[in-house]
Amino acid sequence: MAEVLLFHHAQGLTPGVRAFADDIRAAGHIVHTPDLFNGRTFPSIEEGLAYIGEIGFDEVRERGVRVADELPPGLVYAGFSFGVLPAQKLAQTRPGARGALLFYSCLPISGEWAFGPWPDGVAVQIHGMDNDPIFTGEGDIDAAREIVAKVEDAELFLYPGDQHYFADSSLPSYDADATALLTLRVIEFLNRV
Numbered sequence: 001m002a003e004v005l006l007f008h009h010a011q012g013l014t015p016g017v018r019a020f021a022d023d024i025r026a027a028g029h030i031v032h033t034p035d036l037f038n039g040r041t042f043p044s045i046e047e048g049l050a051y052i053g054e055i056g057f058d059e060v061r062e063r064g065v066r067v068a069d070e071l072p073p074g075l076v077y078a079g080f081s082f083g084v085l086p087a088q089k090l091a092q093t094r095p096g097a098r099g100a101l102l103f104y105s106c107l108p109i110s111g112e113w114a115f116g117p118w119p120d121g122v123a124v125q126i127h128g129m130d131n132d133p134i135f136t137g138e139g140d141i142d143a144a145r146e147i148v149a150k151v152e153d154a155e156l157f158l159y160p161g162d163q164h165y166f167a168d169s170s171l172p173s174y175d176a177d178a179t180a181l182l183t184l185r186v187i188e189f190l191n192r193v
Contacts, residue, residue, distance in 0.1 A: 001028055001029055001030065002029045002030070002076050002098065002099070002190040002191075002193055003029070003030040003031075003032075003071075003072070003074065003075050003076065004021075004024060004029055004030065004031045004032065004075065004076045004077075004078050004101075004190065005032045005034070005067065005068060005071060005075050005076070005077050005078065005087070005090070006020075006021055006024075006031055006032065006033050006078040006079070006080075006083070006087075006101075007034065007036065007064050007077075007078065007079040007080065007082075007083030007084075007085075007086050007087050008033070008035070008036065008037075008080060008082075008083050009045075009048070009079075009080040009081035009082050009083055009104070009165055009168070010042070010045050010048030010049050010051075010052060010081060010082040011041055011042045011043070011044070011045060011047075011048045011165070011168075011171070012035070012037045012040055012041035012042055012048060013033060013034075013035040013036075013037065013039075013041065014041055014168055014170045014171065015169075015170040016165075016167075016168030016169040016170030016171055016174065017033065017080060017168060017170075018033060019169050019170070020167055020168070020169070020179075020183070021033045023183055024183075024186065024187065024190065027187045027190070027191075029187075029190050032067070032071065034063075034064065034067040036060055036063045036064055036083075036086075037051065045081075045164065045165075048082070049082075052082065057085070060082075060085075061085040061086050061089065062086075063086075064079075064083070064085070064086025064087070064089075064090075065086050065089060065090060067086075068086075068090050068094060073094065073095060073096025073097075074096045074097075074098055075090075075094075075096070075097060075098060076097075076098050076099040076100065076101060076190060076193060077090045077091040077094075077097060077099075077100050077101070078100070078101035078102075078103070079101075079102060079103065079105070080103045080104060080105075080165065080167070080168070081103065081104040081105045081134075081164065081165065082105070083103075084102045084103070084104070084105040084106060084107065085105075085107070087100060087101070087102065088100060088102060088106070088107050088115065089115050091119075091122055091124070092109070092115040092116055092117075092118060092119060092122075093115055093116070097119065097122045098122070098123070098193045099122060099123040099124060099125075099189065099190075099193040100122065100123070100124040100125075101124075101125050101127075101186055101189065102124065102125070102126045102127070102144075103127050103128070103167060103182075104127070104128050104129075104132065104134070104135055104140075104164055104165065104166075105128075105134075105135065105140050106126050106128075106135075106140045106141075106143040106144040106147065107140075107143055108139075108142070108143040108146055109143070109146060109147055109150065109151075110146065113143075117150075118147060118150065118151045118154075120152075121153075122151075122153075123153035123154070123189065123192075123193050124147060124151060124153070124154045124155070125154075125155050125156075125157065125185065125186065125189050126144040126147065126148070126154070126155070126156045126157070127157045127159070127167075127182050127185070128140065128141065128144070128156075128157075128158060128159070129158065129159050129160070129161040129162060129163055129164070129166055129175075129178070130158040130159065130160055130161070131160075131161060131162040132161070132162055132163060132164050132166075133162065133164075134164045135164065141156075141158075144156045157181075157182070157185060159175070159178040159181065159182070160178075161175055161178060163175055166178050166179065167179040167182055167183075
């Protein structure tokens with residue numbers, strides 16, 4: 001059994017993010033889903049990003065990092081899109097991380113945006129759609145490929161399609177087939193870390 005700290009995307013802790021967490025719980029894992037927006041959700045990515053911009057990207061990321069202070073070490077850190085920021089930071093910098101699950105986004109492990117090198121012994125899966133204009137068009141896929149090239153236990157999974165939030169069953173971008181495969185891969189990952 002793994003214990004997961006799962007961070008939501010820019011539209012907030014939507015019913016679809018909660019449903020994904022419930023699917024992971026049903027497989028026997030513990031999943032924490034903190035609400036970094038204090039109950040607010042947004043109808044679009046742009047509106048969610050505007051809200052994050054009002055608070056400050058660094059502040060919202062650090063809210064997520066502070067949540068981990070209340071939890072034991074030995075977690076798997078997971079994030080959807082914007083939620084990758086606190087998840088990846090914690091996976092790379094908090095001692096005891098067991099793994100990372102990065103959905104729709106990825107930060108480089110070298111250069112200006114990096115939290116530093118990937119830690120030894122921390123497994124990672126990265127999931128995105130092969131024609132998602134954000135994941136493939138804004139450099140996330142390049143960061144994912146860098147991690148896969150440099151980290152021993154790293155996997156990149158690409159799904160056919162052009163949606164960003166494809167695993168959120170409460171949004172129009174939802175892709176049931178891709179989500180079923182993603183969920184299967186995530187559960188297999190959690191069963192082995």
